[in-house]
Amino acid sequence: EAQxxxxxxxxxxxxxxxxxxxxxxxxxxxxxxWYRQDPGLGLRQIYYSMNVEVTDKGDVPEGYKVxxxxxxxxxxxxxxxxxxxxxxxxxxxxxTGTATNEKLFFGSGTQLSVx
Amino acid sequence: xxxxxxxxxxxxxxxxxxxxxxCTYSNSASQSFFWYRQDCRKExxxxxxxxxxxxxxxxxxxxxxxxxxxxxxxxxxxKLSDSATYLCVVKGGGTSYGKLTFGQGTILTVHP
Numbered sequence: 001e002a003q004x005x006x007x008x009x010x011x012x013x014x015x016x017x018x019x020x021x022x023x024x025x026x027x028x029x030x031x032x033x034w035y036r037q038d039p040g041l042g043l044r045q046i047y048y049s050m051n052v053e054v055t056d057k058g059d060v061p062e063g064y065k066v067x068x069x070x071x072x073x074x075x076x077x078x079x080x081x082x083x084x085x086x087x088x089x090x091x092x093x094x095x096t097g098t099a100t101n102e103k104l105f106f107g108s109g110t111q112l113s114v115x
Numbered sequence: 116x117x118x119x120x121x122x123x124x125x126x127x128x129x130x131x132x133x134x135x136x137x138c139t140y141s142n143s144a145s146q147s148f149f150w151y152r153q154d155c156r157k158e159x160x161x162x163x164x165x166x167x168x169x170x171x172x173x174x175x176x177x178x179x180x181x182x183x184x185x186x187x188x189x190x191x192x193x194k195l196s197d198s199a200t201y202l203c204v205v206k207g208g209g210t211s212y213g214k215l216t217f218g219q220g221t222i223l224t225v226h227p
Contacts (some may be wrong), residue, residue: 033215040123042219043159043202050213058214090158094215102147104204104215106158 002027006091006107013081014115021076021110023091029105031094032074033058034066036087043090049074081114088112118142119205121218128225132193136221138203139185147206148179150188152199153220159202162188193225 004025013019025032033048035058045058049068063085065077074093078085091107121138128134140148148165163170165177165186176189186203200220207214 031213035217040219043217045215045217048213048215056213059216088156102149102164102206103161104149104151104159106160108158109156111156 002105004091004093004105004107006089006110008110009108010111012113012115015082016080019078019081019112021078021089021091021112023074023076023107024072025074025093025105026072027093027095027105028071029093029095030071032068033092033094034064034074034076035090035092036060036085037090038087046076046089081112083114086112086114118216119203119218121201121203121221123219123221125222125224128193128223130193130195130225130227132225133189133191134193134223135190136188136201136203136223137185138187138205138218139183140205140216141184142205142207143181143184144208145184145205146208146212148186149204149206150175150177150186151202151204151217153202154199162201190223193223195225195227198223198225 007022030051034046035043037043044060047066049055089110092104150162151159152162153159165179169178174191178187202220203218
């Protein structure tokens with residue numbers, strides 16, 4: 001089954017304690033990205049990657065790191081989490097065969113709370 | 116001006132009504148356009164891509180107007196199950212190639 005697997009589903013942590021949210025896709029997609037969703041602000045792109053070893057900043061990259069060492073995985077790293085990073089996070093990959101069949105596949109989301 | 120703007124609503128309509136959402140975008144080089152549906156705090160799911168010629172899928176019709184830089188979604192014969200948040204998504208071009216920007220979402224509630 002084609003899917004994006006994101007873990008953990010829920011995470012509570014304390015300020016300053018490094019954490020990683022994992023994301024993996026089994027569709028051989030080149031494009032992957034991370035979003036955070038906050039009330040009234042919609043989904044905002046944190047980072048995206050158009051291929052292995054290629055990453056670019058989205059709209060809200062501050063406080064986050066990503067890596068793309070292999071095509072299937074795109075982890076999101078918070079080196080020193082702060083309370084303003086409490087949010088709902090989504091990972092997604094994009095099928096880009098042609099413009100007519102582009103489709104974002106989303107993971108189930110990670111609800112992060114930083115105390 | 117925001118890159119992608121939607122009327123957040125909420126839209127409250129009776130079953131059977133026709134409702135339309137608009138979404139404007141600022142980057143004229145934008146390449147691809149989509150409408151996604153999101154149920155409460157779940158992952159967004161593709162409703163339909165938006166093509167230059169306009170496209171229809173059952174009760175849903177999407178239109179793209181490149182000259183005016185907006186996309187629209189029309190829902191006919193609304194069902195209770197259509198209640199959700201509708202997100203427009205724009206894939207950038209030019210210097211923003213590959214960047215995906217979401218509108219803030221339009222909340223739709225269909226009531227009996």
